[in-house]
Amino acid sequence: xxxxxxxxxxxCLIFALLLTxxxxxxTDIKPRNIIFLIGxxxxxxxxTAARIEHGQLNLERFKIMGLHMTGSANDYVTDSxxxxxxxxxxxxxxxDMVGQTPDGKPLKNLMxxxxxxxxATGVTVTSILPHATPAAFSAHHIARYHYDTxxxxxxxxxxxxxxxxxxxxxxxKTTPGSRRKDDKHILNLLREKxxxxxxIATLRKIKAPKQLTAILSSGHLPPAIKRDYxxxxxxxxxxxxxxxxxxxxxxxxxxxxIDLASHDQDMPRIIGETIDFDSAxxxxxxxxxxxxxxxxxxxxxxxxxxxxxxxxxxxxxxxxKPTFASDNHTAVMVPIxxxxxxxxxxxxxxxxxxxxxxxxxxxx
Numbered sequence: 001x002x003x004x005x006x007x008x009x010x011x012c013l014i015f016a017l018l019l020t021x022x023x024x025x026x027t028d029i030k031p032r033n034i035i036f037l038i039g040x041x042x043x044x045x046x047x048t049a050a051r052i053e054h055g056q057l058n059l060e061r062f063k064i065m066g067l068h069m070t071g072s073a074n075d076y077v078t079d080s081x082x083x084x085x086x087x088x089x090x091x092x093x094x095x096d097m098v099g100q101t102p103d104g105k106p107l108k109n110l111m112x113x114x115x116x117x118x119x120a121t122g123v124t125v126t127s128i129l130p131h132a133t134p135a136a137f138s139a140h141h142i143a144r145y146h147y148d149t150x151x152x153x154x155x156x157x158x159x160x161x162x163x164x165x166x167x168x169x170x171x172x173k174t175t176p177g178s179r180r181k182d183d184k185h186i187l188n189l190l191r192e193k194x195x196x197x198x199x200i201a202t203l204r205k206i207k208a209p210k211q212l213t214a215i216l217s218s219g220h221l222p223p224a225i226k227r228d229y230x231x232x233x234x235x236x237x238x239x240x241x242x243x244x245x246x247x248x249x250x251x252x253x254x255x256x257x258i259d260l261a262s263h264d265q266d267m268p269r270i271i272g273e274t275i276d277f278d279s280a281x282x283x284x285x286x287x288x289x290x291x292x293x294x295x296x297x298x299x300x301x302x303x304x305x306x307x308x309x310x311x312x313x314x315x316x317x318x319x320x321k322p323t324f325a326s327d328n329h330t331a332v333m334v335p336i337x338x339x340x341x342x343x344x345x346x347x348x349x350x351x352x353x354x355x356x357x358x359x360x361x362x363x364x
Contacts, residue, residue, distance in 0.1 A: 030362050031295035031341040032248035035284040038133055039277045040080060041259030041304030043334055048309060049319050050274040058282040062337035066347045068355055069333055070302040073102050076331040081144035083301035083352060084136030090357030098132060099140035106140035110250060111159060114363050120160045120245035124238045126221045126231055127256030128166030130154060133301060137252050148180050155189050160210065161238045165217035167198065177218060200229050208240035223257060223269055224276035231255060232279030239287055250363060253280050262304035265324045288340050295342045295362065299355060300334040
């Protein structure tokens with residue numbers, strides 16, 4: 001009997017060892033492609049409100065979930081620049097800084113690592129392209145609102161795809177409507193590198209090249225409820241371009257105006273922007289499920305407005321009396337959703353810079 005027990009114990013130990021190795025091997029799998037979606041300012045309450053009014057969301061298709069703490073290097077409440085930097089580089093920095101350490105040293109970002117690996121890279125956002133989050137993935141500067149510098153850095157960053165707004169930041173100051181303070185013509189600089197389109201009609205017609213810039217508005221894109229196109233459609237066009245690289249790609253997508261609507265405490269617009277963001281989640285998951293070698297990670301950079309939905313908030317599946325604790329960012333944790341090779345790395349509670357480090361390790 002003792003010998004029989006020893007055999008059972010030996011078998012159990014071997015099985016446990018093999019299971020450990022198998023789990024470790026699964027964790028170490030690196031995806032060919034990464035799609036990283038950021039809902040700017042999107043907390044759990046934002047998603048809840050959208051779910052109540054809209055019904056089932058594509059976010060519900062994820063099976064692996066987690067949370068992350070969003071604080072920056074100098075404050076429990078982060079701004080989008082510091083949060084974007086943590087997600088892009090795996091390091092925390094001070095509020096207002098993009099792609100740099102608190103003492104001003106440049107931090108290598110996810111897109112730079114991806115290009116070293118031979119992958120195509122892109123950003124698709126509903127804000128101006130030099131806004132804080134896309135800037136963190138494409139620039140290194142001490143101040144997030146120095147759009148002249150950031151726009152020029154982005155144009156020279158090596159990104160293969162840029163889709164968003166901000167056309168007024170690309171013309172020299174002598175051009176009517178320009179917001180630049182210098183005479184640099186960044187749009188012409190971009191045209192020397194790749195095709196540039198300036199309308200959704202042209203973007204829809206163009207046969208997807210390997211590289212593309214689409215600047216679809218002078219400032220931020222119109223709110224989702226006023227557009228005849230979705231972030232999901234823009235994401236699909238970016239994927240058409242990036243998938244032409246045989247070594248894969250990394251694409252960052254931002255639902256930028258969830259945050260803007262939250263600052264304004266505008267619940268109908270918050271819900272509209274969250275649903276628009278969910279359309280990009282659908283496009284990304286549909287692609288990943290078909291491709292089989294794509295990691296999709298969805299998160300937020302921080303929560304905005306401290307939304308709560310107390311008793312008597314909801315009538316006939318509508319949010320009628322939401323409560324806002326703030327018109328600014330808060331320190332509460334935000335959700336993470338993950339699907340595909342490496343997704344298990346993003347389960348549990350972690351810090352915001354952990355998310356960035358894990359993505360970089362998966363792309364190296």
